[in-house]
Amino acid sequence: MSYLVYINGILIDLDESRPLSQTKQVNDMAKLDNRQSNFTNNFRARDTENNRRAFGYLGIEGNQSNLPYQKNTAKVFDSETGEALVVNGWAVIRRTTNAMFEVFVVDGIIDFYKAIENKTVSDIGVEALNHVKDVATIVDSWNDDKPYIYIIADYNGKVYTDDSKLNADYLVPSVRKSYLWNRIHEYAGFTYSGDVFQTEKFLNNLITFPKPVPTSEPVVTLITNQENGVLTGGSWFGGLGGLNSFGYAPSFFPNNFDTAQANNNQFANQINIEVTGTYRLTAEGELLFEGGSKLKDINWRVVGPDGSISSQGTIDSSIGQAAIIQAQEGDRIMLWTLTYQSFWGSGSISTKFELVSGYSANFNEVLVDLTATEVINQIMIEFGLTAFKDKASNHIVYKTLNERLQTAKILDWTDKFLSRKDERYQLTNYAKVNRFKYRYNDENANHFDGFFSINDENLRDEVTVFQSKFYAPDNRESIVATKPSLLFKLWNKEVKDNGEVEYKELDGRYYTLRAEFHSLPSGFILKSEALNTELTFTSAPFVSYWRLKMQQIIFDNYLPIESILDKTKIFEDSFWLDIRDISTFDFDCLIYNKYMGSYYLPNRILAYTTGQPTRVELIEVDYFKELDVPNPIDYQLEVINDDPIDYVGCQLTFIVNTNIPSGSTVTIKPFAYSPDGLGGFIWTEVPMTESITAVYSGSGTIIVTINSLPATLFGYKFKLVWVSSLFEVIESGLSNTVFVEQSCYIPVDPPAPQMTFLTITQVETLSITAGLRKVKVSYVSDLTDSSMMLVATAFNQSLFGLAQSQTFYLAAPTGFVEIDIAHNSIAGPPALHTIQLNAPAYGVSSNIVPSAS
């Protein structure tokens, strides 16, 4: 009837008037988003000398014991049989009175969660992920054994370099979840096992670096850093052609340096390269000369062994400018300034030469807002895992819900059954619609969320069962290096006044994604503009979002929950259990009761006390309920764009590659060519008051009649969309442009005159070459349409000059146009012109302004 309780190794004198009882649980089905531990009731220890010593003399005035605030080990044994109820427990001292100490004991998975409580992923030690990013490490990460991979995807950065190569500076590393899972268990001092950890879905599952890898400050090895000296006399400098005037010039490296990478053994301003690599030349300061002139522009040039020049440039030392220079072994880097001075002045220039290794991808620094518990919970939810901690050791066995239900051992407790105490029909925390949610860049988005339903009118309408810490990508597809990619936004793009695109970094964007390797037989070039290095690759990992939508996760891992939660019955049955039943019970089982003729999932054992009936919370499992078996093949819906889209009259025929069921209704979304607000044009969806739909006959074609679209000269592209029975949205890419006959369109009435003014605000000459002046004309208007036809006319002011007009068909309501004005002068100054804009559709003309002189 009684127990032996050891706290910190000391046997405690128990107060038998309030017997110890234990509630056991591992994964309350009512709370999918967290995991629970076993716990005892608040039992009492008597006020004896033994207990006073065991509890550090708590309750005595002036006592400084830390016992209530620390982890106290606890073991609980049955005094008659010696069976262990708790082997590796945690005793919490709740309070002390004159007569007793009140304590409870927790055990189970709590040790694991306590070990990682409030620990960030950085805290658990992920230094092995840190690396220096350059094109070589990116390509190297594509080997299987690396814990991180640079996955090629659209991160909304500058995807391609100016010379159309894949831009390495806008790729980020992703860490394997399996690595973090291992690392967290190692940190907590736990081992684990489970068949789920050998599946592809677990092993090919990663999280992005949550922000761009900074390219502002590279990782460097200093070669030399010197204050300038003075070169005098004959001005042979670096073999650049032998200027022979006498005077003074700066010597940037007056002292000799000689390292494994580079030296200036021959001349102060000539660097001899010993190791092929990327180097950084930085200069800071300036020299002041008599008469107020300054020396701050330092020229550099890379000259090969054969005298050929591979690159050159200038840095401004007054602003501490640096140049990234790619140089080969045997090259010479020459430094010089344009002029020699007759008299030396004041000031100094500090010049630094460094070998650049790359840019620091430091996971330790960025994973500070992701906790180990969040990672564990995300993976537990993603795979529907239950943790079964070994009672005596720090080993955890993880099982999926499917495994629990299908492979569990059956315990026949028919002979132990006493009575049915209670029967309930709702598990708390659920609703009619139970949502699993990602985070999104657009807070109103929910495109990759999922849900399961419970057919119970008495439940509230909906609830969020799980809110992920991780982001879902934007549902916008682009092509990156020939492969499709969703948008995993780590940069925001902004267009500056001068038309340049500025990439603004985002932070805290943990995206979950997979890597799919593809071969590119003709090769593709990966280039870093920051480092000026490149490599050609023929195979690489591209992004995949396979089975990562929440609806797919529910589909793959939570389908059996329907057999538990649909017409739920939660029973509280009374059983006569002995200490052996309890000490060996691990919840990895189903309970069978012949009297009730059913199987049950044990949810909780409530307040077990030796020698008394025990209440057990059981959830009935309907093993015969018909379930939708998950279709493990992703639905595909792809428009074949090899040939122009065929049409007869207004009827289009799309050739498709799809495995959606025949008879499915497909929505056809039209896209029109429209300004993108960034100075270019993109295909944007045309909102329709009534959807265009077609039924897929299963023959590989989808036929649809187009007769409700507004007229256009630019044609339409189309996207095909099908929604599965589980509300999974399957979308095709955009079709080729289709030009059906104009008679199929709804005629567009000429727009009512919505413009009342059109004003030129600035005219700027961009360039003048022989015979041609390029002029930028900025204007504003009150046009509310998205675009207009704009005619720009330049009037020659000379007596016989001609007017020149240029037409812009899709000009923005407010913005600028660039016009070319031809003039007869071959070499002399261009003729004067005045410029006027005209929007003929609205009958509005602008002010007339002179072109810039």
Place this chain on the structure above:
Amino acid sequence: MSILRAKLAKPVISFGLGRTVFTALIGQEVKIYSGLIYPKDYVLNLNHSPDLTSRKVNNNYFTIEGNTAGEYEITLFLSNGDKTVQLISNKITLIIT
């Protein structure tokens, strides 16, 4: 299908991420994945032409390679300990060039 019969679900294999056709070079090791988790007493083995050589890493992961160019169909055969359950997976196609 009920939960009881779900453990009889046909195995599904792919070359990764659902791909059912894969082109490989002669001698190139190719990975094959099986997505479902079965009871411990189930035995899973690849069925394929003798021109191919496969290796089972575990019940969810296999490797295969071939030294003769051609198009090969591969399936996964599953049986339990007493052979009361015997299932064949979907077919996947390996093209060796």
